[in-house]
Amino acid sequence: MSNYIALTYTDLLLASIFLVINGLLSLWLHLGLERKLAIAAVRMVVQLILVGLLLKSLFSILSPWLTLLVATSMVLFAGREVWARQERKLRGLWGFGIGTGAMAFAGAGITVIALTTMIGSDPWWTPRFALPVLGMVLGNTMNGISLALDALHTGISRERVSIEAQLLLGQTRWSALRPVLRRALRSGFMPIINAMGAVGIVSLPGMMTGQILSGVDPTEAVKYQLLVMFLIGGATGLGVLAATFGSVWRLTDERDRLRLERLTKPKDSA
């Protein structure tokens, strides 16, 4: 990668001026955004620098256990995020468990398969390949699952009467919940479907752009991007399916009843 241009910290400082201008504009126009903007910017800088340092040492230590530890905490953080993004959640450990389990199953599972077969890094868990791929897959799976579960739980509580009407007419829990389930699956799948449709025309994915900037041949970068998009699409789909079916199973019982008491209620607000 001979034509790779390393950035200096002065370059970054210069680039940040545009954000500072935004902050000043917010002050001047009394938009009240300057605090939020500043906090978010500082968080971004600190988090990315730390992650850079962490990855650098992980890459040099090359320990499977450390890699596993980092990967596990990534899954757990993503699970917490899924949990926090639902207005109504399953009570107890289930609330955290179903989303996290679905992500571990789909996200981590697919990442492992990709590493061992398609990417074929040696050893397969090499953190330089494993962690970025896992990160991209998890980030998208997390979005899909949280959207799907949020839609499912909101739909089920809002449509209790019509769901129970179907149960009362002798339908099974799966058939009575099908309309709500279908809508939840659709919201979970939408972002990735939209992303696949728009990629390359409306947006150039960050990863591909990054590779091209660092001197990789664009057709090679596209291959990597395609691989990642396939992985993301597959993992999001499987994760969304697993999480929604798990949640429907938990919110009903073997006597085909709706068990809404297993769902938390959001705080009443006007």
Next chain:
Amino acid sequence: MNPENPLLKVRALTRLMIGPVSFGVGAGECVAITGPSGTGKSVLLRAIVDLDPNDGQVQAGDVIRADVPAPDWRKTVAMLPAESGWWLDHVAPHFQAPDRIRGQLPLVGLPETAMEWEVARLSTGEKHRLALLRCLEGGPKVLLLDEPTAALDHDTTLQIEALLKQQLDQGTAILIVTHDGTQAKRLAHRILRLEDGQLQRVAA
């Protein structure tokens, strides 16, 4: 009507503030349940159709509730809840055989074209009458009705009662929750009052 061997048999049913209660409803018999608001009349009906977790044995003829899948049970013992539920945009697809039911619409005071209406335009009473036909469509042996005529005027109420009497003549057992004392007198062979979780017979 054979009081020794009722069609619907409820034994030691317990759910929330209810029970344990035991009672029976014979084939062709109508039993009315009354009681102040909030005593658990709706809770009792939901427990019988197994829509909420509950304890106790329930039997309809020789069908024992615990031995059959819940959907089969609810086809045998059907419940019409106080609030009707709809999950599609039009009336017709909520029925198994809309064309067969169309002819029965006048029985509940609706024109045959009501089958083609949109659910969104239905009044509360129209929804309720359609829900009753939908509930009867599967030919249940036992009917649990939660205030079936609460939203209706007097004449339509009488029309619905005529339909229910027809069901009784066919041997259906009916358990009806009503706040209307005169309706209980017109329809019911027995009146039970639910208070403090227990059912008491009211002198007819």
